[in-house]
Amino acid sequence: MTPHTETPVLEHDEPAPAPAPTRRQRPLTWLAWLLPFVIFACALLLRAAAKRAPAFTEYYYGRHIFPGIGHALSFVNGIFGFSLGEVTVVLLIAFLVAATIYQALQVVQRQKRVRQVLRSDMLAALWALSLATLLFMLLWGLNYDRQPLSTSLALAKETPTDEQFEVISRTIVNGVNTNYDASHGEACCAPASRTDLYAAVESAYQNAPLLSQRCGSGYAQPKPIRLSGIMSWLGISGVYMPWTGEANYNRMQPDFDLPYSIAHEKAHQCGVAREDEANFVAFLVCSNSSDPFVRYSGYLNALRVLDELGGSAPERYREVAAMLGQGPRADLKTRADFWSRFEGRGVQVSYRINNTYLRANNVPNGTRSYSEDVALIISYYLKTAMGGQASCLQYQ
Numbered sequence: 024m025t026p027h028t029e030t031p032v033l034e035h036d037e038p039a040p041a042p043a044p045t046r047r048q049r050p051l052t053w054l055a056w057l058l059p060f061v062i063f064a065c066a067l068l069l070r071a072a073a074k075r076a077p078a079f080t081e082y083y084y085g086r087h088i089f090p091g092i093g094h095a096l097s098f099v100n101g102i103f104g105f106s107l108g109e110v111t112v113v114l115l116i117a118f119l120v121a122a123t124i125y126q127a128l129q130v131v132q133r134q135k136r137v138r139q140v141l142r143s144d145m146l147a148a149l150w151a152l153s154l155a156t157l158l159f160m161l162l163w164g165l166n167y168d169r170q171p172l173s174t175s176l177a178l179a180k181e182t183p184t185d186e187q188f189e190v191i192s193r194t195i196v197n198g199v200n201t202n203y204d205a206s207h208g209e210a211c212c213a214p215a216s217r218t219d220l221y222a223a224v225e226s227a228y229q230n231a232p233l234l235s236q237r238c239g240s241g242y243a244q245p246k247p248i249r250l251s252g253i254m255s256w257l258g259i260s261g262v263y264m265p266w267t268g269e270a271n272y273n274r275m276q277p278d279f280d281l282p283y284s285i286a287h288e289k290a291h292q293c294g295v296a297r298e299d300e301a302n303f304v305a306f307l308v309c310s311n312s313s314d315p316f317v318r319y320s321g322y323l324n325a326l327r328v329l330d331e332l333g334g335s336a337p338e339r340y341r342e343v344a345a346m347l348g349q350g351p352r353a354d355l356k357t358r359a360d361f362w363s364r365f366e367g368r369g370v371q372v373s374y375r376i377n378n379t380y381l382r383a384n385n386v387p388n389g390t391r392s393y394s395e396d397v398a399l400i401i402s403y404y405l406k407t408a409m410g411g412q413a414s415c416l417q418y419q
Contacts, residue, residue, distance in 0.1 A: 059149035066157040073168035081169040089294045090239065092162055096268025097243035097292075106246040106271050108264030113250075155266070163265035166296035167384045172303065176233050178402040185336040191404045192332045192343045198310060198322035200348045205315035207350060214316060221245060224285050227312035228293075234304065238293035245285045247274035258362065258370035260284045263291035277361055279354050282309055282320035297386060302396035307403065323351060327397050 073080040100107050126144070129135040173180065183191070214220040221244045228238050246269055248254055254262070254273040261272040261284045270288035272281065286305035295301050302324075309321025326347075333340035 055146060056149070059146075059153040062153040062157055066153070066160050069157075069160050070164070070168065073165045077168055077170040080165060081175065084165050085169045085294055089163070089166060093268055093292060093294065094241045096162070097241065100246075100267050100269050101243035106248060106264070106269055107267045108262075108269050108271060109246075109248055109250065111267070159265055162268070163263075163291075163294075163296070164384065166294045167386065169294075169296070172237075172295065172297070172300040173399060173402060175237070177406070178399065179406040180402065181405060183401055183405060185332075185339060187405065188328075188332045188335060188401075189339045189343060191401055192329050192340075193346070194404065195322055195325050195328055196343055196346045199319065199326065199351045200346070202315045202319035202322060203348060203350045203354075206319050214314065217247070220281060220285070220317075223312060223314040223317050224282055224289065224308065227286070227308045227314070227317055228289065230313070231308045231311045233307065237295070238290065238304070242289065242292050243269065245270040245272055245288055247272060251275040255362075255365045256367075256369040257373035258365060259373060261288040263288050268292065277354065277357050279316075279320055279323060280358065282312075282317040283324045286321070296384070298381065298393045299395035299399060302393060303399035303403070306396065306400055323354065325400055326355075328400055331397055331401070 073084065126135070126140045130137055130140060169175075172178075214223055225240070225244075228234065229240055231238075248262075248271050251273045252275065254260075255275050259273060260276050260280065261270070263270055270285065270292045272284045272288055276284065283305050286308045287301045290301040290304035290308075293304075295304050306321045306325050309317050310325070312318050312321070329340060329344060332343065
């Protein structure tokens with residue numbers, strides 16, 4: 024018999040621990056967190072430098088760099104018949120919702136810890152915020168730091184007398200009444216289509232005094248927002264997309280406000296960043312248009328000048344206000360009724376966000392700056408229209 028021998032049990036060697044990663048092999052997680060702060064700091068430094076030298080920013084960025092950027096963005100977005108900015112926002116919201124649901128499922132199924140998810144989301148948000156801020160500054164945001172439009176156009180800075188206030192107010196009311204009659208009569212009417220309206224506003228831009236060097240041609244057409252109901256709920260008549268270079272408008276607002284709203288957003292498209300200046304450019308463009316409907320829209324939105332007259336000379340104000348025709352009064356009521364339908368929480372949130380945005384971009388008065396176009400309109404009349412020499416000004 025073959026003696027029984029036990030087979031020796033072989034001891035399994037435990038795998039040797041992996042060598043500790045060297046300094047080169049270690050993931051540079053600290054760098055991934057640091058770079059967004061560096062990019063954001065560069066954007067802030069760029070803004071600070073531009074703010075300290077508005078004349079330098081005006082000449083180099085405003086007149087030489089930005090026009091090329093604006094025309095390049097217009098060439099790209101002009102290929103599409105819809106708003107790239109609107110589509111981007113919708114897709115971004117859809118992505119965020121889907122990502123939130125997916126990450127929530129990962130946490131519930133214990134595939135990831137809450138801390139891991141929050142950490143990765145925070146890192147992604149830092150990168151997105153820093154890159155978006157830098158691109159905003161380079162593509163459009165530095166226009167906020169250009170010298171004031173009143174300086175560029177050499178507008179008067181004197182305080183008008185009550186008599187001058189009254190003359191200017193009467194001029195605007197006459198402009199409202201005259202162009203209402205001209206645009207609603209049998210011989211003339213509003214532009215037949217949106218394409219005709221775009222052409223009328225663009226033509227007005229090219230023929231407006233003072234703006235030949237500030238707002239040239241070659242920019243893409245304005246685009247209506249398909250989700251204009253949301254814009255109305257937020258109290259927004261138009262919006263400029265700085266990352267796509269698009270002038271977008273709320274297509275639901277009353278027709279008589281469309282020319283002015285489109286002209287306002289196109290002013291942003293030309294590099295006029297401040298809201299009061301964009302309002303003034305819209306008035307200047309519309310009131311000098313060859314189309315009476317466009318002129319009517321411009322004068323109607325300039326009626327805010329009468330509020331200034333009412334504050335300094337109430338009796339003169341009542342006399343001038345009584346001159347306003349019934350047709351324009353009906354349009355003002357139509358406008359008030361339209362926007363009153365959307366008064367609520369959405370408008371309040373939109374107002375606060377816009378106010379914060381403007382203050383962060385070198386506009387200390389925030390949303391109150393929208394009404395500051397009145398001073399520019401008055402200065403324009405003091406220097407040009409009342410003197411009958413609108414062509415004497417030069418872009419300086």
